[in-house]
Amino acid sequence: MSTAVILMNLGTPAEPSAPAVRQFLREFLSDPRVVEIPRLVWLPILHGIILPLRPGRIAPAYAEIWDTGLDGAPVEGAPLFYYTRRQSELLQEQLRENRPDIRVEFAMTYGEPRLADVVERLQREGFDSFMVFPLYPQYSATTTGSIYDQVAQIYRTNRNIPNISVVHNYYRHPMYVRALANSVREHWDKHGAAEKLLLSFHGIPKANVDKGDPYYLQCRETAEHLAAELGLDEQQWQLCFQSRFGKAEWLQPYTDKTLEEWGIKGVGSVDVICPAFAADCLETIEEIAEENRANFVEAGGGEYRYIPALNLRPDHIEALARIVEEKLPVPSKQSG
Ligand SMILES: C=CC1=C(C)c2cc3[nH]c(cc4nc(cc5[nH]c(cc1n2)c(C)c5CCC(=O)O)C(CCC(=O)O)=C4C)c(C)c3C=C
Ligand SMILES: [Fe+2]
Numbered sequence: 072m073s074t075a076v077i078l079m080n081l082g083t084p085a086e087p088s089a090p091a092v093r094q095f096l097r098e099f100l101s102d103p104r105v106v107e108i109p110r111l112v113w114l115p116i117l118h119g120i121i122l123p124l125r126p127g128r129i130a131p132a133y134a135e136i137w138d139t140g141l142d143g144a145p146v147e148g149a150p151l152f153y154y155t156r157r158q159s160e161l162l163q164e165q166l167r168e169n170r171p172d173i174r175v176e177f178a179m180t181y182g183e184p185r186l187a188d189v190v191e192r193l194q195r196e197g198f199d200s201f202m203v204f205p206l207y208p209q210y211s212a213t214t215t216g217s218i219y220d221q222v223a224q225i226y227r228t229n230r231n232i233p234n235i236s237v238v239h240n241y242y243r244h245p246m247y248v249r250a251l252a253n254s255v256r257e258h259w260d261k262h263g264a265a266e267k268l269l270l271s272f273h274g275i276p277k278a279n280v281d282k283g284d285p286y287y288l289q290c291r292e293t294a295e296h297l298a299a300e301l302g303l304d305e306q307q308w309q310l311c312f313q314s315r316f317g318k319a320e321w322l323q324p325y326t327d328k329t330l331e332e333w334g335i336k337g338v339g340s341v342d343v344i345c346p347a348f349a350a351d352c353l354e355t356i357e358e359i360a361e362e363n364r365a366n367f368v369e370a371g372g373g374e375y376r377y378i379p380a381l382n383l384r385p386d387h388i389e390a391l392a393r394i395v396e397e398k399l400p401v402p403s404k405q406s407g
């Protein structure tokens with residue numbers, strides 16, 4: 072049996088131009104897992120308002136992070152794509168000692184490389200067992216759920232159905248939480264600890280959680296484990312949700328409102344971390360490290376510091392390797 076691990080993340084435009092952003096948003100926002108509004112209502116909004124207008128507004132933001140990443144970090148192309156590719160290469164190296172039998176590849180939910188194409192290519196090479204590893208520590212139907220749909224689609228269309236497992240979540244894996252804690256402590260060693268630590272997770276509509284999406288509970292548990300590991304008391308940290316999209320209520324408290332309130336109250340310093348993002352991307356570099364800094368500082372807040380995503384940290388790659396090793400038993404010598 073030949074096994075491959077396929078790391079997955081959301082995807083990102085192929086280039087920082089309005090047409091490429093439009094193509095990406097069309098595919099992403101057409102997915103009924105992402106936007107649950109009835110198609111008859113949603114598709115006219117998507118095609119009549121969002122796709123004509125949003126790409127022109129968002130493409131310059133992508134241009135800002137292209138080839139540069141956080142604080143001018145050298146990345147190639149889109150940060151999300153670069154980090155996911157490098158994570159797969161580093162995970163392959165990390166597994167070399169204990170699991171040299173495993174091949175590591177990567178795919179994107181929207182755009183390329185597509186999961187179905189990667190699986191087909193590897194099947195042609197003789198792989199018959201796959202572990203799809205969404206780099207979403209907290210499960211949500213809007214993210215991980217779409218990946219399950221793609222796996223189901225592979226089952227539906229394949230005659231020689233391969234053995235595929237999916238990592239459902241890793242929101243309280245001790246090595247993931249420890250890597251987050253290490254990154255905060257290293258940040259504190261360099262800059263000193265701020266008055267408050269804001270744990271900002273990507274939001275989803277509140278209605279999704281009311282209907283049973285476990286994302287909120289998993290975010291809260293990650294946050295509580297991290298705060299405990301750091302020895303913080305309740306006054307020192309806050310869970311909140313970013314990237315609200317559209318008019319409906321999303322999970323609260325909102326990151327931008329919280330920072331504005333803290334600025335008005337005159338909070339002297341804040342550290343911000345985004346534990347739901349395995350890689351820095353538009354949502355962290357532009358929205359958190361830039362836009363929300365302005366929300367806080369312009370409202371009267373003091374120092375604002377963003378703690379980078381786990382990206383290529385060795386303790387992050389070690390955590391991913393451990394999750395793979397725990398979920399994929401070593402094949403016995405007898406079985407062919
Ligand atoms: C419209 C609804 C959206 C939901 C629900 C949503 C959930 C969600 N997203 C991530 C992680 C990422 N989101 C990214 C970009 C992005 N997200 C939305 C909308 C929703 N996300 C949009 C419209 C965009 C595109 C950018 C924009 O137009 O604002 C990205 C990629 C960023 C990049 O660098 O390209 C990530 C990663 C999570 C974890 C999540 C729910 C848990
Ligand atoms: Fe998103």
Ligand SMILES: [Fe+2]
Pocket residue numbers: 314353354358
């Ligand atoms: Fe955003």
